[in-house]
Amino acid sequence: MTLLDIRNLNLAMKSYEGETQILHGIDLKIERGEIWGMVGETGSGKSLTGLSVSRLVPSPPGRYVAGSIKFRGKDVLQATDREMRGLRGRHIGMIFQDPTTNLNPAFRIGTQLVDVALHAGHADPSVLGLNPGASRGDLKKAARRAAVEMLEKVGIAKAAERIHDYPHQFSGGMRQRALIAMAMIGKPDLLIADEPTTALDVSVQAQILRLIHDLVTERNIGVLLITHNLGVVAQICSHVAVMYRGRILEAGKVDDVLKRPSHSYTQALLHSVPTAHTKRGELKGLNGLMPETAA
Amino acid sequence: MTPIAIPERRQSARLENWSRAFYRFRQSWLSIIGLAIVIALIVIAIVAPWIVPHPEHVVGGTNTGAKFQPPSAAAWLGTNALGQDMFSLVLVGSQVSLFSGLAVVFIAIVVGTIVGAIAGYFGGWIDEILMRITDLLLTIPSLILAMAVAAALGTGVWNMIIAISITWWPAYARLVRGEVLVKKEEQFVVAAHALGADWPRILGKHILPNIVSPIVIKASLDMGFAILTVASLGFVGIGVKPPTPEWGTLLSGARSYMPDYWWTAVAPGVAIFLAVLAFNLLGDGLRDVLDPKARR
Amino acid sequence: MLLYILRRLVLLLPVLLGLTLLLFIVARILPGDPVGLAAGPNATPELIAQMKRELGLDQPLPVQYWDYLTGLVSGDWGMSVFTRRPVFADIVEYLPATIELVFASLFIAVVIGIPLGLLTAVYKNGALDYATRTVALGGIAMPRFFLGLLLQMAFAAWLDVLPLSGRYPLIESPPDHVTGLYTIDAVIAGDWYAFQIALSHLALPAIAMALSPLATIMRMMRASTIEVLQQDYVMTERALGLSNRLILFKYVLKNAMTSTLTVIGLYVSWLLGGTVLVETVFDWPGLGLYATQAILTQDFMPVIGVTLIIAIIYLVTMLVVDLLYGVFNPKVRYA
Numbered sequence: 001m002t003l004l005d006i007r008n009l010n011l012a013m014k015s016y017e018g019e020t021q022i023l024h025g026i027d028l029k030i031e032r033g034e035i036w037g038m039v040g041e042t043g044s045g046k047s048l049t050g051l052s053v054s055r056l057v058p059s060p061p062g063r064y065v066a067g068s069i070k071f072r073g074k075d076v077l078q079a080t081d082r083e084m085r086g087l088r089g090r091h092i093g094m095i096f097q098d099p100t101t102n103l104n105p106a107f108r109i110g111t112q113l114v115d116v117a118l119h120a121g122h123a124d125p126s127v128l129g130l131n132p133g134a135s136r137g138d139l140k141k142a143a144r145r146a147a148v149e150m151l152e153k154v155g156i157a158k159a160a161e162r163i164h165d166y167p168h169q170f171s172g173g174m175r176q177r178a179l180i181a182m183a184m185i186g187k188p189d190l191l192i193a194d195e196p197t198t199a200l201d202v203s204v205q206a207q208i209l210r211l212i213h214d215l216v217t218e219r220n221i222g223v224l225l226i227t228h229n230l231g232v233v234a235q236i237c238s239h240v241a242v243m244y245r246g247r248i249l250e251a252g253k254v255d256d257v258l259k260r261p262s263h264s265y266t267q268a269l270l271h272s273v274p275t276a277h278t279k280r281g282e283l284k285g286l287n288g289l290m291p292e293t294a295a
Numbered sequence: 296m297t298p299i300a301i302p303e304r305r306q307s308a309r310l311e312n313w314s315r316a317f318y319r320f321r322q323s324w325l326s327i328i329g330l331a332i333v334i335a336l337i338v339i340a341i342v343a344p345w346i347v348p349h350p351e352h353v354v355g356g357t358n359t360g361a362k363f364q365p366p367s368a369a370a371w372l373g374t375n376a377l378g379q380d381m382f383s384l385v386l387v388g389s390q391v392s393l394f395s396g397l398a399v400v401f402i403a404i405v406v407g408t409i410v411g412a413i414a415g416y417f418g419g420w421i422d423e424i425l426m427r428i429t430d431l432l433l434t435i436p437s438l439i440l441a442m443a444v445a446a447a448l449g450t451g452v453w454n455m456i457i458a459i460s461i462t463w464w465p466a467y468a469r470l471v472r473g474e475v476l477v478k479k480e481e482q483f484v485v486a487a488h489a490l491g492a493d494w495p496r497i498l499g500k501h502i503l504p505n506i507v508s509p510i511v512i513k514a515s516l517d518m519g520f521a522i523l524t525v526a527s528l529g530f531v532g533i534g535v536k537p538p539t540p541e542w543g544t545l546l547s548g549a550r551s552y553m554p555d556y557w558w559t560a561v562a563p564g565v566a567i568f569l570a571v572l573a574f575n576l577l578g579d580g581l582r583d584v585l586d587p588k589a590r591r
Numbered sequence: 592m593l594l595y596i597l598r599r600l601v602l603l604l605p606v607l608l609g610l611t612l613l614l615f616i617v618a619r620i621l622p623g624d625p626v627g628l629a630a631g632p633n634a635t636p637e638l639i640a641q642m643k644r645e646l647g648l649d650q651p652l653p654v655q656y657w658d659y660l661t662g663l664v665s666g667d668w669g670m671s672v673f674t675r676r677p678v679f680a681d682i683v684e685y686l687p688a689t690i691e692l693v694f695a696s697l698f699i700a701v702v703i704g705i706p707l708g709l710l711t712a713v714y715k716n717g718a719l720d721y722a723t724r725t726v727a728l729g730g731i732a733m734p735r736f737f738l739g740l741l742l743q744m745a746f747a748a749w750l751d752v753l754p755l756s757g758r759y760p761l762i763e764s765p766p767d768h769v770t771g772l773y774t775i776d777a778v779i780a781g782d783w784y785a786f787q788i789a790l791s792h793l794a795l796p797a798i799a800m801a802l803s804p805l806a807t808i809m810r811m812m813r814a815s816t817i818e819v820l821q822q823d824y825v826m827t828e829r830a831l832g833l834s835n836r837l838i839l840f841k842y843v844l845k846n847a848m849t850s851t852l853t854v855i856g857l858y859v860s861w862l863l864g865g866t867v868l869v870e871t872v873f874d875w876p877g878l879g880l881y882a883t884q885a886i887l888t889q890d891f892m893p894v895i896g897v898t899l900i901i902a903i904i905y906l907v908t909m910l911v912v913d914l915l916y917g918v919f920n921p922k923v924r925y926a
Contacts, residue, residue: 054830089832096830101823106845106919115841116831166921182831325728431609434902436864439882443894444617446886523734527868530736531883546737550872553740554748564737572732 001073003222004030004053004190009067011048014060021065022048024246030190030239035216035223037233037254039269040243046226049243050192053224054092055084071190090120090127093183095212097195099175103167109178110163113147113185114140120186121146127187150181154211173204177211184215191216194226209236230273234258242266317584326580332573340389347383355538363556373558375549381562384540388563391541392570395456396521400514402460407467408510412498414468415475426472429465437462438527445533455534459524463517470513474506508585515581519574526567542567599910610902611663614895615656642672663899669892673885678896681881686900687771688758689877692870693862694772695797700804701855708812709839709847712820723809730806735865739799739872746795754792756874763788796873800865804858811854815847822846848919856912860905 011023023045030036038046051057053069055076068075071087079087088094096102104112121128121139128134128142151159154177167175176196183191193212197205213236216223225237233240233254240258241251242265250263261267344350352358358378366373372381414425432440445458478484479502487501528534529543537544542563549559650658662669668678711720747755759765759773766776766785774793777786819825820843828838866879867886874880878897885893917923 056826056830085832085834087832088830094827094830096823096827098823102827104824104828104842104846106921107842112828115833115837119832119834168922179827182827186831427609428613431606431613434606434610434860434905435614435898436860436901436905438864439867439886439894439898439901440617442867442883442886443898446889519732523732526734527736530734531867531871532887546740550740554744557744560737560740560744564734564740567734567737568729568732571734572729575728575732 002029002070003032003072004028004224005068005070006049006053007068007070009049009052009069010065011045011052011057012063012065014063019063022246023052025067026246026248028241028248028251030222030224032189032222033217033220034239035213035225035237037237037240038224038226038243039228039230039233039240041228043245044243045246046228046243047194050094050194050224050226053190053192054088054094055079086123089116089188090123090186091189093186093188093191095176095179095183095191095193095196098199099172099179100199102179103170103175105167108164108166109151109170110144110147113150113163113178113182114143116182117143117146117150117185146185147181150185151178153215154178154181154184155207156181172200173208176200176204176208180208180211180215184219187219188221190222190224192224192226195228196225197232198227198229205232206235212236230258230269242269323580323583325576326583329573329576329578329580332569333577336389336393336570336573339386340393343386343389347380347386349380349383352377352379352383353387353538353540363552363559366558372562373556375545375556375559376552381545381559384545385542385562385566388540388542388545388566389570391452391535391539392522392525392567395452395459395525396518396574398456399459399463399521399525400517402456403463403467403517404510404514406460406464407469408471408503410464411468411471411473412475412503415472416479416494416498416502422472425468429468432462432465433469435462438524441524442528442531442533445528450534450536452535452539455525455528459521459528463521467510467513470509471506474509475502478502478505512578512582512585516575516578519571519578522574523567523571542570596910596914599913603906603910606906607899607903608660611660611895611899612656614898615659668896668899671885671890671893673888673890673893678892681893682878682896682900685876685878685881688875689863689866689870689879691772691774691793692796692800692866692875692877693859695774695793696800696862697804697855697859699797699801700808700858704805704808705812705844705848705851708809708851709816709844711809712813712816712847713839715817720813727806727810730802733802734868735799735803736868736872738802739796739869742795742799743872753795756872758792758876759789765789796869796875799872800862800869804855804862807854807858808851811851812847815850816843819843819846845919849916852912852915852919856908859908860901863901863904 006026006028009023009026010021012019012021026045026049028036028049038049040046048057048062052064053071053076055069064077067077069077071092074083076084076087103109117128118139121130121134121143125132125134125139125142128139128146130138130142134142148159148163151163156162156174156177162170167178170178180196183193191212196212197208200208209232212223212225225232227233237254239252240254242249242257242263244265250257250261250266257266258270261270344353347353349356356379358374360378361374362376362378364374364378372385374380375384410425410429414422414429441458441462444461445455448454448458475498484497484501487497492501525534526541526543526546529541529545530547532544532547535541535544537548545563546560546567549556549563552559659669666679668682670676671678671681674681707723711717711723714720743755746753754760765773766780766782766789769776769779773789774786777783777789825838825843828842833842863878866875866877867883868879869875870877870879871883878900882894882897884890885897
């Protein structure tokens with residue numbers, strides 16, 4: 001069964017000027033073990049596609065005009081709120097762009113990790129290594145243990161101590177590691193990462209990408225990595241989809257698309273990336289229409 | 296080179312700002328209600344002595360034969376223990392409330408602005424001393440201090456106004472000082488300095504005109520509470536003495552006749568409530584217009 | 592942390608010194624003749640002079656201030672001309688009643704205002720939101736003393752379910768004195784009957800004082816909750832499946848509390864000062880009634896004493912508020 005199967009997704013957003021269509025028939029299939037990069041300019045609809053998979057686009061103003069998003073064979077657009085909550089955190093993990101604003105500043109890192117672990121554990125105790133019907137106390141103990149283990153796994157030294165820290169005591173890179181730990185603690189089948197490295201220092205970016213890459217290959221899960229950086233895609237993705245103004249222009253294996261781009265937009269996008277060999281004056285900007293909306 | 300065409304303006308930027316502000320104000324029907332009541336209050340306060348049915352009661356005349364009449368066609372809000380017409384008293388009572396409220400806020404603004412501007416502009420030990428005094432006054436329960444001062448000064452509208460003002464200016468001093476500190480660092484003030492302007496000119500011409508908005512917002516929100524404080528002093532028996540009608544004093548007088556002659560209390564009470572509510576609504580509306588950041 | 596509290600307390604000393612000086616100056620500069628009032632219109636000059644001597648009012652002002660200051664530290668807060676008792680003893684007697692009233696109204700305001708603010712923020716522009724916002728607008732504009740009168744009229748006179756005024760029936764003896772707060776003392780003594788009586792007397796004045804802080808706390812809480820709900824971390828928490836209830840009552844509540852806390856702290860002073868009005872309406876034997884009486888008879892010492900004790904309570908409250916900031920916002924450092 002396909003892990004994620006998005007078909008003909010059409011999303012419209014209401015504003016006081018009327019309804020604008022944002023996504024025009026998105027089609028995308030992600031299997032386990034695949035790392036999909038989704039590239040495009042700001043406002044091309046990448047983020048909204050990612051949010052749609054967890055059905056996190058508020059409606060109103062959002063409205064799905066047509067299409068389906070089948071996750072493990074079940075359409076999330078038809079699911080109840082309760083079913084959605086069962087998917088989030090447990091089966092679908094999410095990481096967002098800015099690690100400084102995505103951790104709750106008033107709570108310890110550990111508290112936030114444990115709550116996500118408990119949520120996943122309530123749905124399926126095996127996530128925490130427990131048998132079905134485990135007691136509340138066992139769940140709590142296991143969740144705390146899992147939190148420390150997960151924090152260690154994402155490369156936080158002295159995790160058992162640092163778990164009592166507040167977010168402001170962590171550096172930017174460590175916070176993103178903590179957020180990755182939160183996204184992965186429920187042992188999800190699909191990870192959606194929305195610009196996970198954009199807000200980080202270049203030196204930290206590579207570490208975080210490697211971490212995500214290692215975690216997902218180890219667990220053999222599917223990934224949707226949203227980014228505007230083709231370099232990131234070339235580094236860790238197996239597949240890539242190029243988005244432009246709410247449409248997927250081109251999709252396929254990274255090698256095929258980046259080496260032999262068939263669409264002129266993809267070619268232009270590739271030319272806009274500076275490399276070590278780019279000569280002065282060769283770098284090209286993109287011209288085109290203003291995007292219809294902001295993401 | 297083609298000359299750059301400058302589009303002609305139909306109206307000045309300032310006028311446009313005002314019309315846009317007025318448009319925003321009109322959007323909120325609550326502010327409009329507030330404004331309407333405030334205008335009505337002002338009109339009533341001005342013309343009350345000429346339109347009330349029993350002007351003689353307002354200056355102390357009594358009619359003990361008709362005491363404690365419930366509201367009726369003859370006396371819309373009933374009569375009190377002295378047979379005076381409550382409607383006449385409450386209408387004329389708006390004079391004291393409005394006038395004292397305005398005077399308190401005005402004095403507080405003048406004193407607070409002077410103190411705050413000097414403290415903020417000069418800084419150093421002047422700032423230290425002025426702000427320590429301000430902070431001290433802010434820790435004292437203002438109502439009790441105002442009551443004590445008013446009682447010591449003796450009865451009378453002006454004594455009451457002075458007493459309340461003493462407790463109100465520190466808040467303005469704090470506000471103005473904060474704003475002056477910010478504006479002092481701005482380019483146009485630095486430029487004025489460089490051009491050799493002296494401090495009264497810089498403060499008066501360059502800084503203060505730019506901090507009018509927060510002061511106006513605070514003042515309009517404070518008007519309601521000033522009226523409330525005036526009525527509070529009247530209620531505990533300090534401030535204006537009969538026969539001059541004042542809402543708080545009227546309410547205090549009615550206390551002894553509750554609940555049988557409830558109308559003697561309800562009429563002035565509702566008047567205070569409406570006046571405070573109206574100024575609060577107006578203040579909220581003005582804040583939304585003048586300080587777009589505060590809007591939610 | 593402990594060091595921080597100690598340092599803050601030490602820093603309070605100059606403030607208190609300034610406060611006493613200020614109050615002293617205000618009280619002495621102002622016209623008014625307490626001795627003349629207390630001695631009565633027919634008092635002979637000799638009698639007045641003797642009373643002045645007894646009260647130390649014939650000394651030069653700096654000496655009077657120094658005497659007052661040294662007296663303060665040793666618990667001698669001066670004599671009330673009106674009650675002919677030491678001010679300190681009066682304050683000790685009347686303070687618990689006021690504390691009970693202020694606590695009760697603050698409790699009502701916080702316990703109702705904060706959840707209402709949270710809920711109306713979540714169901715923004717719903718029926719509940721409009722209803723509570725309208726009531727809040729009225730609640731802030733409502734004079735406490737008028738509300739008190741209306742409550743008396745409704746619940747004491749017409750419905751006859753609660754007592755009109757007073758703190759405890761004169762013919763009965765209040766529960767054993769432990770804290771001086773009758774409701775708490777009754778609970779400590781396990782006296783259910785006394786608790787009911789104490790609470791029934793407390794209800795109306797507490798409600799009359801609570802409405803305005805309730806409305807303000809609710810508005811504040813609503814505004815800050817709306818702001819917090821738009822934060823990125825709330826989206827992350829939702830994206831990882833945490834229940835709405837957990838997000839709202841644990842993760843959002845704590846963040847939204849910070850700005851509301853300031854308002855609550857400021858209202859302590861407002862409530863303490865407002866007791867002069869509400870205690871007058873309900874004949875509640877607390878500091879407010881005592882102060883009103885003293886003010887009306889131009890009796891300096893009790894007014895200074897009451898103002899001082901309220902200012903001290905206010906300063907301590909602000910210290911507690913500052914400490915609580917640290918609980919709600921871990922970034923606050925005690926340095």
